[in-house]
Amino acid sequence: MARTRNGGSAGCSIPHVSSTVSARIAHETHVVQSPLQQSPHQTYLRLVKRKRSERRHTRKGAYSTTSIKALPRDSLIEVVATVAAHSFIDLHNIKLCCKDFLDTAEDNYVWERVSLDTFPLIQWLPNDKATSFLNRCMECGNIDSLYREGLRKYFDYPNGKIDDGLGILKVAAEKGHNEAKYVCGMISLCSEDNEVKKQGLKYMHFLRKLKCVVNCRKKVKQLLKSVWKNNVVLVRNSHPLCNVNSTCKGWRVKKDRWVLLDDDDDDMSLCEYCRWDHELEFFYRLFNI
Template sequence: MARTRNGGSAGCSIPHVPSTVSACRTHAVTHVVQPSSQQSPHQTYSTLMKRKRSKRQHTRKGAYSTTSIKTLPRDSLVEVVATVAAHSFVDLHTIKLCCKDFLDAAEDNYVWQRVSLDMFPLIQWFPNSKETSFLNRCRECGNIESLYREGLQKFFDYPNGKINNGLEILKVAAEKGHNKAKYVYGMISLCSENDEVRKQGLEYMHFLRKLKCVVSCRKKVKQLLKSVWKNNVVLVRNSRPLCNVNSTCKGWRVKKDRWVLLDDDDDDGDMSLCEYCRWDHEMESFYRLFNI
């Protein structure tokens, strides 16, 4: 008959306790688990050890998490925060509340250059001091989205004589890698009567098509321009299509009356098809944004 821990006899034996557990018994005395009438000594022992393991794991995880952030160099912290900021302004606000390290990194100019402005309308009809201060800081730090918006506003600020200046700002934002600026500048260039300017516009649009983001850029531009009064004098429909082939081209012109590009996955990636027809179709969509 095996002996229990309190010296009595029992019908079941207690399994061998490892030495590491024995070493913890003295500490465990202050946290004795009183066995209920429905628990065997073995179950009581298992309950105690589960609690100790859970506490030990929680402590290790907490210590590891704090140590890992503290050991990151500042450049890495700034890159993490900038990536979050580029995705969402709301997420930036959230990560700043996580710890002081992220809060300090969020003040780096690089973060302000990349922070997303998607939740802010193009024109602040009733701006408050916090929004104005935030947007001014973005502009001062060279935020590309802010630059793109400034170009849009000046381009459509007719007849105040800022059309060319707005177009130049859009070009700078496009050259810095802003895809929506590439789309707007590229499409405005395709509306030109100047063949050289149209060629430059084609280069931007071809680049966006390879990235499969033409349709998504158009939708975002449409959403942003909802609050803008669009004067039809600024943009004029180009009477010359890019594709001047009288007969049916390979692919695009055959389908032009029977399909709609709902997203970028619908955009045919076969570059052997008539590229000019593809952009003639896109120009029709662009004209509709401005009621031309």
């Protein structure tokens, strides 16, 4: 029987392995410190076992990817739309994940719900991509887009169209846009018409129950920073909503002792009319009236 260089028989030689695996074998046999030194054959088997484990791990990863395809399209659309409603940037990132998300992101329902928080109200340096994106949102009935268009038309001086703007704001409010509800509510409370005021009170009471009045005010203020506001549109209401004397539970508001820094500071037990008289002062200052 032929002898190998190291003295073993040719019939007992280990299977042929590539130079890369041989290098790994040499490394393994060098680093393992044990009284019972492993043979090259044992080391080879251990490496094969590890490789099989890596293949199984890869197959599991592939299965996870294909599970996306197993989702019904409606469910996939809802997932992408939820991400889009949180952030336009998140929508952009999820589109990069796989072709399924990229295709789903083109559904009109996703465009209807995508958030426009990162977009300024006025595009001072418009570009074709931004314009195309915003136009698609408007075409799909995106409520952020409706809200912004309503603000532009109502407050943009001197090119604003007040009636059209208010109508668009009301559509956005009825579709569930909270900042649109806030603006419509405040505009309505500036009116001398009692029926119009009732609609404004309805909007504001809804927001107060959600504890988001202050948050809506801050968002409106931030968005309107870039707009030349037409302050002749609104006039200060000459009659406060609350006409009760010192017996009113909201008397502290009238004396400017109620400073609402957060919605949690809003005491629901106090007079609601006083609450909105107080909120109107913020709104008047926003438009310098």
